[in-house]
Amino acid sequence: MSVTRSVGVEDEPVGLELASPRGRRPWHQPRSLAVRGLLWVVLVAFACLFLYPFVWLLASSLKPRGQVFDNALIPKTFVFHNYVEVWQRLPLLHWLFNSVSIAVIAAGLVAVSSSVVAFGFAYFRFPGRNLLFGLVLATMMLPTAVTLVPQYLIWKDLGLIGTWVPLFGSNLFGSAFYIFLLRQFFLGVPRELFEAARIDGAGYFGLFWRIAMPLAVPAFLIVFVFEFQASWNNLQGALIYLNGGSPDGFTVPLGIAYAMTKFSPTNGGHGDYQFVMVAALLVTLPMLAVFAFAQRYFIEGVATQGRKG
């Protein structure tokens, strides 16, 4: 296997490998400085690749009218006024208010309801538990398209089309993935803690509220942040439930889609697309702020997803 060995990372003599003191170098870290340097170059290149669209977004948002489709990374003239004008052209403040409100309600509701249900599945032994939990997991496989039409009709029958309620209403009943995630956390709580609390006279709700919940705060935050993002991103729901009304009632995704059409060059927008870029940047910032705040929870939450299988 001399061909593969010549790649350079592992081609030092075996004796050296055994002689090298353990612990000084993490096992997966390449030895030679050249390889480590190359690795860094590749990682930095990928970082640039991932960050470039943001730079482009920032640049485009500062371009003057009609030049936004020009192929220049640095605008010929910087039009900071775009940032002022966009507030007059688009009801951004309304969109932000609507989206933040809906996302907070949606995330709060689903985190609380999923915690309650997850505790039910984690703590108690009751007939039908395995069957019901199997059903919880099965619903994760259900394509949203199947329930799209009937759910619309349900909300229509309740006279709630055009209100915010359809965008978070079903969150009141928990959500399969979050129930699963929180149940895993509750299962990790030592049972002795609950038994001790029982002896001290705590009721079942007390166990949940005073013992389980305080310990599950990190998981609760993961769920909150995940659902906040999902809600913040929800274009299809807004298209279905809010599209008919005035632009003031739009959420951020619906608003941007509306602006994309409004300022599209094919639609008589004459290259005022820079306003879309400003708006896109402004609506990304809150998510990035949330991420900066809850980064650890985010990445941990995603990482635990893969351990389901």
Place this chain on the structure above:
Amino acid sequence: MTAVATSAPAATAPPRRQRHNARETRAAYLFILPWIIGFLVFTVGSMVYSLVISFSNYNLATNTATPTGLSNYRGLLDDPKVLQSLKNTLVYALMAVPAEICFALLLASLLNRVTRGAGVFRTLYYLPKMTPSVATASMFLLLLNGNTGAVNSFLRFFHIPGPQWLVDPAWVKPSIVLMTLWGVSGTMVIFLAALKNVPRDLYEVAELDGAGPVRKFFSITVPMISGAIFFNVIVLTINALQVFDQAYLLFWRDQTNASPDSSLFYAVYLFQQAFRQFDFGFAAAMAWVLFVIVMLVTLVQVRVGNRFVYYEGEKSS
């Protein structure tokens, strides 16, 4: 993680002899009641409702469904757009899923090899995942512009003539794949977590046997993280079959669509039929066909996958 492993046998062991405490049972059902209500209304109820509508003609004005038998399903076969959109969606999934798996695995392997600065890179790579899909689409609309877009400028630098990404029917799906790859970091993080769990002595033994990095990757890394690969393939496939936002924003937002045939995805057509044409019966039938397809694909993947996935629990034989 250990919680899953240890709780599973306890949960499946038949507790038949164990008496269920009536008070505890009542409390338990009270705790899971929200989910039961939601399940009955929004899952079972919705599915039954949807099935009924799919066999009927729904009149929005009078709120009535007139049974029409199989006519909606027959209509699916007669509508060339349904087949076209299905084909587009499957082709897209076949391109996107392998590309995402390979790219995410590459990034995770690279990140797994550095210790200093790994957190910084991981965070930078994760940023696109935090960008709302509308913002991503509005950016890529410019980046993928055939004449002035950054992607083609980059290619021109190497004297490669870039395609008309969003106009040329052949490049519509690769365009969306490219956008998807930009936000691949969720998958990457799952791989990264799996890579961290591979025991290091396996590599040491392989090194003693003279295995090179490529050999080690395919003989140790891939089998050891096969569970994560399997999970990601299933999740990404389900997502790909339902792709909506990108296709809607790039091609169907306004009605002047340059390449209608190649950019019509199943979920977009379903959405149009339901909420633009208000043909709920037809849309419901489409939804059920999608449901069956997703189930079949997942089932095949689970069948095939189980043969190749290495589970840490079953070490014997």
